[in-house]
Amino acid sequence: MAAGPGPDPPGPARRLARHGAARELVRGPRPGQRPRCQTLRHRRAHRPDRAGHAVTPAAGARGRLPLPGPLFDFRVRLRPAPASAEDLAAGLAAYGIRRAVVTPGGTAPLEQISRQFLRGGGIREDADNQAVLKACAGLGGALVPCYFANPHHPRAYAEQARDYAAVEISPAVHGVPLADPRTAALVATAAAVGHSVYTVCQPLPGSGVADLVRLAAGFPSVPFVMGHCGIGNIDVYGIRLVRESPNIWIETTGGYTVTLRAALAHLGAGRILFGSEHPLQSPGAELAKLAALGLDPTTWARITWENAHRILGEDIP
Incomplete structure (x- = not known):
């Protein structure tokens, strides 16, 4: 609702x-x-x-919104820099974010990734997953490690998957479409270890929302998370496409409020996950967008706290 x-x-x-x-x-x-x-x-x-x-006020609290309850951010990134884990945790805590799923950042320059998102292409290098694992281990469960899988080197994920809580697969970064058998091989590993699969669709053949729907249909036991509310800020069509796929959730970063309203109407609060893409986006901006919807307390709690625990297979505290 x-x-x-x-x-x-x-x-x-x-x-x-x-x-x-x-x-x-x-x-x-x-x-x-x-x-x-x-x-x-x-x-x-x-x-x-x-x-x-x-x-x-504490440092960083100036932009804090007076929002109820604890917050779980399903999409943040760890910069490849000294003390970045502490900086990341402090930046999230300033907005009342108690926990967050963390994926490696800095895999390629943003201009390159944005070009690849629109025109194709990708890198073959692995992300620094070990840095994320080390950072999360030292913060008492506040940061949850997500493996950034490389379809060019699928064996690495298969060997390390059990050390992580989830996986991300990115056609825009590595240039391998969702419809590619190498992507399906990574999802098969996710199914074996009980991981959810986070991905961002592209306006390119093999990596669109319809391709994600077909991929999810082949792995009905795997929870998929469509990042950024689909392709672009107003992908209401993409939201409609995933409605009949019960194992596809959406993550809220980037989508307009009109897109989130469509997601609530088509999918319900149980299939929406709050995410910020911090530090690329301010958590305050994404929380303000959610607050503007005037959600009732039950809906708010599902999106910002409960659903993240459910998709990770955790008890809700």
Whole structure:
């Protein structure tokens, strides 16, 4: 269900208007008067606690949204850089994200990947999966390791799969279509170890949403996650294509609110996973998009917390 009152926090402009400050942003304060919005920010940032001491927000909390319940982000990436795991965890915690599924990032320059997404082609190199495994092991379950499988070297995934919780297969990165037998071989390994398969469809032969539907039909026991709500921001058609495939979920990064509304209508809240693609996208941007839908508490909890546990085969705390 997508209707009903829910966590729909007002935007900055509405908050300012509520306090009578919108006019001052346009006209400026009266002579001798401090800008009211500045005063409000100052009061909120330094309001005293019960003991009378000033309280300053933690670093990174400035953009935090007042949203209910714990959050599980199904799509974040670990940059290949020193201390990136700690930076990643801190950046997520600033938005109330308690857990996240992590895949290696930095496999190729973004300009190259965007070109390959539209025109084809790919790389043959493996992602640094060991770095993700090491990072996740040191953070007490807050980060969940996802293996980035390379269809050019399928044996590596088969040998290491049991150390990870899920797998990603990316035609846009490695250039191997979803309809390719090498992709099917990776999915067969996922089926054997109980992994979900995350992938992003392309507007290219063999890697479209219809190809994902056919692949999922061949592996009915495998949960598939269609990243980014399909192809582009408004792939309502793609959402409709996966409706009759009960083992295909969608992940919310990038899709417009109209696309998410279509997903709720066609698939229901039980087949939608919150994801941010952090650090490429701010978790705050993706959470604001969800909050704008005015979801009821049950729907909100399914999308932002419960479904991720279910698809990973975990108990919901």
